[in-house]
Amino acid sequence: MTRLSALLSLALGSLVLGSQDAFQTKCTEFADKIDIPNVKVNFAQYVQGGTNLTLDQVASCASSDGSSQSVSVDLCRVAMAVSTSNSSEITLEAWFPREYKGRFLSTGNGGLGGCIQYYDLAYTAQLGFASVGANNGHNGTSGKPFYHHPEVIEDFAYRSIHTGVVIGKELTKQFYDNGFDKSYYLGCSTGGRQGWKSVQKYPNDFDGVVAGAPAINFVGLLSWSAHFYPITGSPSSKTYLSTAEWKIVHNEILRQCDTLDGAKDGIIEDTDLCQPILETLICKSSSKNNTNCLSPEQVNTAQQVLSPVYGLNGTMIYPRMQPGSENLAAPIMYNGQPFTYSKEWWQYVVYNNPSWSAKNWNVKDAAAALAQNPYDIQTWHGDISPFQKAGGKVLHYHGLQDQLISSDNSKWYYSRVAKEMNMAPSDLDEFYRFFTISGMGHCGAGDGAYGIGQGSRSYNDNKPENNVLMAMVKWVEEGVAPDTVRGAKFSNGPGSEVEYYRKHCRYPRRNVFKGPGNYTDENAWQCV
Ligand SMILES: *[C@@H]1O[C@H](CO)[C@@H](O)[C@H](O)[C@H]1NC(C)=O
Ligand SMILES: *[C@@H]1O[C@H](CO)[C@@H](O)[C@H](O)[C@H]1NC(C)=O
Ligand SMILES: *[C@@H]1O[C@H](CO)[C@@H](O)[C@H](O)[C@H]1NC(C)=O
Ligand SMILES: *[C@@H]1O[C@H](CO)[C@@H](O)[C@H](O)[C@H]1NC(C)=O
Numbered sequence: 001m002t003r004l005s006a007l008l009s010l011a012l013g014s015l016v017l018g019s020q021d022a023f024q025t026k027c028t029e030f031a032d033k034i035d036i037p038n039v040k041v042n043f044a045q046y047v048q049g050g051t052n053l054t055l056d057q058v059a060s061c062a063s064s065d066g067s068s069q070s071v072s073v074d075l076c077r078v079a080m081a082v083s084t085s086n087s088s089e090i091t092l093e094a095w096f097p098r099e100y101k102g103r104f105l106s107t108g109n110g111g112l113g114g115c116i117q118y119y120d121l122a123y124t125a126q127l128g129f130a131s132v133g134a135n136n137g138h139n140g141t142s143g144k145p146f147y148h149h150p151e152v153i154e155d156f157a158y159r160s161i162h163t164g165v166v167i168g169k170e171l172t173k174q175f176y177d178n179g180f181d182k183s184y185y186l187g188c189s190t191g192g193r194q195g196w197k198s199v200q201k202y203p204n205d206f207d208g209v210v211a212g213a214p215a216i217n218f219v220g221l222l223s224w225s226a227h228f229y230p231i232t233g234s235p236s237s238k239t240y241l242s243t244a245e246w247k248i249v250h251n252e253i254l255r256q257c258d259t260l261d262g263a264k265d266g267i268i269e270d271t272d273l274c275q276p277i278l279e280t281l282i283c284k285s286s287s288k289n290n291t292n293c294l295s296p297e298q299v300n301t302a303q304q305v306l307s308p309v310y311g312l313n314g315t316m317i318y319p320r321m322q323p324g325s326e327n328l329a330a331p332i333m334y335n336g337q338p339f340t341y342s343k344e345w346w347q348y349v350v351y352n353n354p355s356w357s358a359k360n361w362n363v364k365d366a367a368a369a370l371a372q373n374p375y376d377i378q379t380w381h382g383d384i385s386p387f388q389k390a391g392g393k394v395l396h397y398h399g400l401q402d403q404l405i406s407s408d409n410s411k412w413y414y415s416r417v418a419k420e421m422n423m424a425p426s427d428l429d430e431f432y433r434f435f436t437i438s439g440m441g442h443c444g445a446g447d448g449a450y451g452i453g454q455g456s457r458s459y460n461d462n463k464p465e466n467n468v469l470m471a472m473v474k475w476v477e478e479g480v481a482p483d484t485v486r487g488a489k490f491s492n493g494p495g496s497e498v499e500y501y502r503k504h505c506r507y508p509r510r511n512v513f514k515g516p517g518n519y520t521d522e523n524a525w526q527c528v
């Protein structure tokens with residue numbers, strides 16, 4: 001090597017090193033540059049791709065989600081406390097990837113928490129988004145912090161996400177020279193409700209919203225999940241079904257409904273067509289073997305569980321649980337105990353009485369909660385024309401095996417939007433598309449092709465047809481809207497080999513097996 005080329009390569013080397021250092025330096029120096037009212041920076045930290053981050057046990061809700069998060073790309077992690085009133089605050093993190101694609105994104109939350117969804121921050125930062133995540137105004141998975149603390153309820157209802165978006169956008173503009181071009185949202189469950197809250201209340205926060213299994217009609221939802229216990233009774237009641245007995249119900253429902261879509265694959269494509277007759281399960285008098293049948297009381301329980309819940313005046317509060325979810329729902333919804341989130345809502349929000357017992361919950365309690373509807377947490381407005389006028393796009397999806405939030409409620413919301421806006425589905429398609437995902441449980445898992453890229457646990461690849469978030473990016477940035485959402489059926493859980501694909505239909509179309517060949521052939525299906 002000549003002296004000159006040695007010098008040159010030295011210079012080049014330090015240039016390369018220098019550019020790496022520039023990002024790192026920018027990151028660590030960023031903390032001192034942030035000067036935004038109500039924002040207190042805890043730290044700004046450079047995280048190298050491949051790091052297994054150890055998380056704050058409180059903010060990550062470590063007991064439920066693990067105390068570590070692996071991060072696959074280089075990024076700058078900024079952690080803050082942001083006050084939202086004189087007696088409340090959110091814990092907020094912004095993750096700025098080195099390989100940045102010019103897009104801002106907010107993640108959401110789940111249940112009544114309280115937890116930054118680090119796995120969504122890692123997932124979206126890996127896809128090149130500058131991403132924010134907040135703790136929704138309180139720590140932990142419980143609703144106890146709501147007790148005598150309306151500001152915390154207000155954060156939970158809408159303010160945490162919106163505050164995170166306002167601050168997050170400001171920080172993104174400060175961190176990257178070119179700021180951002182488009183803003184996105186990705187969330188499911190409570191996160192789905194937060195996405196819809198943004199669409200309804202802050203139509204300019206996002207260009208594209210991906211909202212899954214939304215907990216909208218929120219108070220109705222909590223009433224619905226409270227009403228199962230009075231139906232099933234405790235495990236010693238005659239009305240109770242064990243998990244094994246729910247499996248008998250599930251098998252009978254599949255026997256009656258699986259082939260309505262043309263394929264015997266263990267997956268119900270259109271749950272609306274499934275109106276099972278469960279008296280077939282009553283044990284025959286001649287039967288000596290009672291392990292595959294139920295008592296009339298148990299059949300009655302199953303029928304009530306699969307019926308809507310009505311209020312005092314006879315109007316529907318919440319639609320029925322969709323059939324097909326029995327095995328997933330049995331251990332959590334029909335387990336002979338009051339549902340925790342519902343119990344906590346009446347204890348800490350509706351009645352301010354921690355000793356209130358959910359065992360005697362009835363529709364009068366539903367009426368009290370609906371009348372209260374704090375900070376419009378219902379998230380149930382059908383007129384979303386301000387969002388439409390702002391040019392926003394929303395992709396709504398819901399698993400047809402959802403065990404925690406009935407997909408029938410999403411269909412009800414779609415109908416409300418269509419009627420309140422006086423728009424036919426083909427008009428709504430311009431800015432609002434709703435996809436039912438057969439074989440998907442609550443936000444993921446399930447018996448079918450649930451891998452649609454809604455998170456790291458259902459990730460298949462980055463192609464827009466296989467990934468709802470990248471499909472939204474294509475819709476917003478290229479004007480090409482998704483016709484179907486393609487799901488992967490994993491042979492052995494997330495990340496394992498793909499057994500088959502299925503293209504899920506845009507509501508109100510439904511999937512029908514036309515053949516020829518096997519149900520595993522995605523092209524043998526048609527949306528009609
Ligand atoms: C990260 O570290 C934790 C222990 O702190 C460990 O349990 C976990 O398996 C690690 N994750 C990865 C992806 O290495
Ligand atoms: C907090 O703010 C509210 C109004 O937002 C005000 O009524 C109250 O006096 C304030 N409390 C304190 C301690 O500053
Ligand atoms: C949540 O926990 C963090 C520590 O991880 C703490 O700094 C913050 O004050 C807590 N927030 C609330 C509302 O208690
Ligand atoms: C009862 O029926 C179940 C299911 O059909 C079967 O597995 C079991 O072997 C039967 N038991 C007896 C004692 O016949």
Ligand SMILES: *[C@@H]1O[C@H](CO)[C@@H](O)[C@H](O)[C@H]1NC(C)=O
Nearest residue numbers: 311312313314315367370371
């Ligand atoms: C029935 O009650 C619900 C809420 O409890 C209310 O929204 C609705 O307007 C009532 N319907 C009628 C017909 O009074």
Ligand SMILES: *[C@@H]1O[C@H](CO)[C@@H](O)[C@H](O)[C@H]1NC(C)=O
Nearest residue numbers: 265499500517518519520521
């Ligand atoms: C369809 O494929 C599945 C899974 O590969 C297989 O179990 C089944 O036997 C096939 N059915 C037909 C009719 O070929």
